[in-house]
Amino acid sequence: MSERTLSPGNIALSAFSVIVLFVLVAPILVIVLVSFTPGDLMQFPPQGFSLRWYQRYFEDPQWQSATALSFLVAGLTAVFSLVLGFLTSLALVRGRFPGKNALRIFLMSPLIIPKIIVAVGLYFLYVRMRILGTTFGLVAAHTLIAMPYVVMILSAALFGFDRRLEWAARNLGASPLKTLWHVTLPLLRPAIISAALFAFIASFDDIILSLFLTKLSAPTLPRQIWVNVQQVIDPTIAAVSTLMTLISVLGLWLVALIQRMAARGAR
């Protein structure tokens, strides 16, 4: 370990890091503090402490239905993108076919193409297909943007997978399906859970696709926040935002925990 020195360079670097961190965290911190305000307005710093805006959130049927929809859509997105992503990753890692690299890049493209363009495209497509404003339509769109994460995580895991374990299972009498069930999937479990959480969050956090593809009468949670900001601006938004941030942080923490456990298990 090197000694920490108090050279001017180090001090400058530390100061810079603190500023960056502050700029990143400060808005979240402000929102969290504001959410506990007893007053009727978004006010910083808050005057006193109260949970009334949390109570409002939990009692308001509009907020509750938006939350339920977001969870439903995010959950279905995780399921669909996992199934599709697993099969795609199998093909990408183990298949031998022309255009494999082109397909890999194509699948990653939702990461690069601005979401707004995807949203506009899907909007017109959905109008024609008459699925605009349906839950299925939104799940399909979210699956699209979740796929790159799922494929990246699962193909990395499959790439490092020791195929002799599958051979051993086949040799010992397991059919291809039983091999998948008893050997391949259990060993990929950490990667599958990580991929599912990433897909969930990709859907749960999305506002752009939701703005274009949901009905005003049945918005997702981020869209409901959006609507509220434009109409009433009361501190409920702060409470909701705090809860959403908490869910995302919990999700990422779970991913980290699983990866750490997997790393320990491999040793």
Add this chain to the structure above:
Amino acid sequence: MPQGASLSLRELAKFYDGAGAVLGVSLDLEPGKFLTLLGPSGSGKTTTLMMVAGFVDPTGGDILVNGRSVARMPAHKRDMGMVFQNYALFPHMTVAENVGFPLKMRNMSRSERDDRIATFVKMVGLEPFAKRYPQQLSGGQQQRVALARALVFSPSLVLMDEPLGALDRRLRLQMQEEIKGIQRELGLTVIYVTHDQEEALTMSDMVAVMEGGRISSFGTPREIYEKPTNRFVANFIGESNFIPCHLEQAGGETLARLESGARVAVGASDLPAGAPGVIFLRPERLRLCAADDALPNKVPGRVMGEIYLGDASLYRVRLGDGLEVKVKRPNRGYGMPVREGDEMMVGWQPADSIVLRA
């Protein structure tokens, strides 16, 4: 009564993009026999094993187990137990679960399964470790788990792909003995792949020496070692001397003329008279002796050096025409002393030599 099946390979071949990995392998193995496929890397031994196991589709030929073709059968229906090079134990299952896996796949009832698992875990001496995970075991213990798992369902054939390669020498020798013991006791038919010739000789009933995708020689370890049919096999297994010669017929007797002009008596040979050949001699069949020794074949030489092996010494002896041969002599502590630079005779019995194609 051996529980193992018989195995026949018929012109088994595998080509990858036009290049041949296995070019027509045929052999017959009786039930309960231990066969080793021996050869350098790239000789096709592992590909042959993988075709028997069903992991590689043959391009041509057939595989018969108890006379029935299995070449088109999927791997999981072939009923063969395989021990992989790095064991391929399932890391998410305990020792008992690993051993029980083939039984579970065969839908054996829980109680019957537990009995069998207990029997086989005990057989390989791992009872105290049944609840452990593979990562918590040593290499030798993992090897035993792999063995128990491959045997627990009484497979028709047991396949082993260099199973002892990762173990240190002492453990390897011990495992060789254990595997051989279990194989004999249960009457297993085993196909064993290795590049270790010592392992092949000590464990096998039959050895197939492979070279360039073909079986170069097939026989018992004794036949392979003492009566090799070609230079590759003679060279690959054990230490060998090759003395260039030409065959001559003289009064119903076959003689070999060495390059120095000396003539020596040889055993039978398939080579025609006048053909160039090499006299094949194992170092331990050569003897350092005096000029008046009774051995029929003697050639003069000078001792160039000694390699001390403990139980024996290996002498490098330069013959008159400049060719060096190796002579192995057990260190019994008596007999003629030999020092570097000594002029002596190298002698042998004609029956101990074989003339091979050059």
